[in-house]
Amino acid sequence: MSAQTTDDAEPGAEDGRPARSGDGAAGAAAAAARKREQHGWYFYDFACSVYSTSVLTVFLGPYLTAVAKAAADSEGYVHPLGIPVRAGSYFAYSVSASVLVAVLIMPLVGAIADRSGRKKPLLAAAAYTGAAATTGMFFLNGDRYLLGGLLLIVANAALSLSMVLYNAYLPQISTPDERDTVSSRGWAFGYTSGALVLVLNLVVYQGHDSFGLSEGEAVRICLASAGLWWGAFTIVPLRRLRDRAVVRKTGPGAEPAVSGWKQLVATLKDMRRYPLTLSFLLAYLIYNDGVQTVISQASVYGSEELELEQSTLIVAVLLVQILAVAGALGMGRLAVRYGAKRTILGSLAAWGVTLAAGYFLPARTPVWFFALAAMIGLVLGGSQALSRSLFSHLVPAGKEAEYFSAYEMSDRGLSWVGPLVFGLTYQVTGSYRDAIISLVVFFALGFVLLARVPVRRAVEAAGNPVPERI
Template structure:
């Protein structure tokens, strides 16, 4: 693989070819976060589970802890995958900081996720439970690769460029994900004309996401260059042991950076809300706006795909627009504006959403704030990380990154299980946005950047 051997010479930042290669990974892996985790897998697995055990029948009994129902099956799979990431990703990040294997490890986990995604093609009604297992593996691998991908951001871009580079990555991700989603929507729309069932069209779409992810990621691994280890192993230490011992050191370092820690806590809350809305919006729309007969005919899946398709292309513009807003009002204030809008979305979904026309307007609002809130959060955090600990800190950050929420799905699943109402469940998520907003308002992010030993954008431009 080109560039897999780390050079001992410093590699200049802001290289256009390398930045393009880095942003192309967002283009590649967005196939998983949109077609699989966002649009198709949740309603597909939920429908398979419901056909096997009933609309809200028991999938798995948990004794005194209740039961996993058909409606809560997919939210539980999301939660379990992230629970595993809580333990694994910080260890992986610590290992990456001590080796030149960051790029190779990223490629390894990328293609584990690609393989698991391709295997969704073989999931049918008789094997729906294994579909949940595959999702756990794919989502875990997706998160592991993203930790290492994000850790390259401070390596390839200076402090005054990270907002732009991060936003460009997210924008390309929405565009690439949107193009594949358009192709999959066409496949579902014309499935009967092509002589295949709606179920087969969904399976082929899931397979296409794996092929897209793995194929375009080759561009990233051809352009991205390995760096020398950020830190040096002490005598008697190995990669196997340093990963565990450095987790504690990373958290101690985080404890010495109180404003970075405060920001991270706020991010974990509001990003949990964002990821839960993204991950479970398809199930919410399917269950609330369509009858059982319409769902059986596949009308809900076609509508959800069309909604997600629109979101991808509008979010492409939204990511770029919010980067420009950040230039005017600052990165922190731009994120705060997005959180106010996110809170309005869940209130609207609970109390006002009644038909598919209204769903279009709600999805448009989501699209405008989606890319901005995520891209700017990533770039702001990258400026708060001490040099040499990029992968370790992003290992913690990724615990609640795209498609890897755990608090939100647990809340959502518990509320829908107790009330049998998706509207009550969606409203409960406003707590995550409001808590995150309050914490962000009270966090001095400029001081966090300086305490981490980095420069503010305006300072980097003057240097």
């Protein structure tokens, strides 16, 4: 399935992807149109990243755990659907459930987007579903742990769906040589918004008494404000991004519309034609599972195992956001010089060392937790941004959304193993330290698998031009 060059496509574009900038007025016009879309694209990271930061990383884990403990029986268990679950594991299990829901839907949404060429309406639907569910967390109080789990599942799955569509725009709005820089700037925009909203959250949370609020009310306002922010700034990319028309195949080679698991199987079968792309995706699935688990479980580790105050956790995550902006931009520059693959490998080594150090952190000692947060911030944004841009080179033209649905399953969709291992380890041992050290293996194995991928051959095999450095 290939994309059709339309009147509103950039001059020289094929398959909906921009050509390298040429000389003269046509080249200047194409570059200006591309820059406009890129600036709009950055703003979806700006819109949705506050969910990952304020909701998933800082407030919801400890708060939902507290709500579950309020509803727990005398032995510390809650019973969703009649299943006994330790209250301290409920949040991790809910994250895993949200990911499994997303897995069922993402391949179908990706295929529909590629075949219709209409990513933007699907992006709007997913974004505003997630924003509404997040705003609804304002009503999470008392012992409503089931409501909290449901809203988390809806919001997390909607975010995953929206990121499939958002990421699929990257090959269409940037030339191969721009890819690392554009992806890094998107992450930098996201971390900037996360830091800004966290400052506002810190004011509300720390000053809740002066505002006439209880601590729980302050947390619920912070949760809901993330949903309102997400919805408000989604307007910018929806105004600037363009849909590309596609050519539908007919006859014996046509691809029939399928649904659910059939589409997932069809996507994976197609990816077997590009084994090197699949090899990269396997490596990314493993090491990113560790990244996503750290993001979602760090606040629980800090509050439950290290016995840190909520305000300390907010400041630590704010530090991560600020340093992640510098890390994303700095690693983007390193990728220009050394290539994305080498830069990612360096970040994975740093991740492993950081988590190993986290195992030995003393309780009730904020300064060491801040040091750990600084180390995470410097590698977090860059490893995510460069992984996204590297994968965009490995995607065949016309299948961006479908392949990015598989990528998103690795990013958020299949990142249920880490939270599940984290939750099970705690359930068996009762120690979050044992849970955190178990994540080191994800980064070590991901490093080995990525090091074995010949990325230049992988780009050529996908039919894409190879950048000077990759």
